[in-house]
Amino acid sequence: xxxxxxxxxxxxxxxxxxxxxxxxxxxxxxxxxxxxxxxxxxxxxxxxxxxxxxxxxxxxxxxxxxxxxxxxxxxxxxxxxxxxxxxxxxxxxxxxxxxxxxxxxxxxxxxxxxx
Amino acid sequence: xxxxxxxxxxxxxxxxxxxxxxxxxxxxxxxxxxxxxxxxxxxxxxxxxxxxxxxxxxxxxxxxxxxxxxxxxxxxxxxxxxxxxxxxxxxxxxxxxxxxxxxxxxxxxxxxx
Numbered sequence: 001x002x003x004x005x006x007x008x009x010x011x012x013x014x015x016x017x018x019x020x021x022x023x024x025x026x027x028x029x030x031x032x033x034x035x036x037x038x039x040x041x042x043x044x045x046x047x048x049x050x051x052x053x054x055x056x057x058x059x060x061x062x063x064x065x066x067x068x069x070x071x072x073x074x075x076x077x078x079x080x081x082x083x084x085x086x087x088x089x090x091x092x093x094x095x096x097x098x099x100x101x102x103x104x105x106x107x108x109x110x111x112x113x114x115x
Numbered sequence: 116x117x118x119x120x121x122x123x124x125x126x127x128x129x130x131x132x133x134x135x136x137x138x139x140x141x142x143x144x145x146x147x148x149x150x151x152x153x154x155x156x157x158x159x160x161x162x163x164x165x166x167x168x169x170x171x172x173x174x175x176x177x178x179x180x181x182x183x184x185x186x187x188x189x190x191x192x193x194x195x196x197x198x199x200x201x202x203x204x205x206x207x208x209x210x211x212x213x214x215x216x217x218x219x220x221x222x223x224x225x226x227x228x
Contacts, residue, residue: 002158033216042220043159043204056215090158102147102208104216106158 006107025093117142121219138205
């Protein structure tokens with residue numbers, strides 16, 4: 001168990017809808033990353049937050065947004081969903097300390113199916 | 116930005132044999148190279164990592180080598196076991212800069228008993 005909790009594990013919805021994915025990082029970790037993994041694809045970086053602030057952005061669509069709350073949990077919001085958004089969405093956390101490095105700890109993911 | 120290429124995409128070995136997965140990177144500023152193992156239905160798990168000031172690192176049956184000049188690094192698994200079957204991802208990033216991680220496309224390793 002990595003200590004990173006993602007909910008829900010599975011999500012089935014229809015095109016055009018909006019969903020929210022939730023992530024609770026490991027205790028003490030300040031940095032949260034979101035990744036998208038499509039079928040047989042690698043890990044596509046979406047966005048990173050550090051202690052409540054956006055730190056880096058990847059290929060995140062404008063229909064997607066995220067935030068990190070004061071208690072450090074993070075939410076990824078996906079709106080106007082399309083069939084192509086069906087994927088496994090991972091959250092990862094790290095200490096975020098510049099000196100000790102950036103060991104990422106991944107959650108088990110949320111499997112999103114858009115029908 | 117950084118570009119990480121990983122080969123092969125699939126690898127099938129007999130139990131007990133060795134397996135080698137190779138990655139190349141493009142950004143000479145990258146200085147931290149972790150490897151992740153993803154089992155079916157689970158999130159990736161860090162198995163070993165190496166910093167650019169080290170050429171090789173071993174942990175029991177797994178080892179990672181780094182050639183900074185050629186900008187490539189490799190994962191070596193010896194005495195493979197069926198439980199090593201999984202998808203392996205390499206990654207590269209620049210420490211001290213909170214940069215995003217760049218992942219390879221993954222290698223599906225199948226260890227045949």
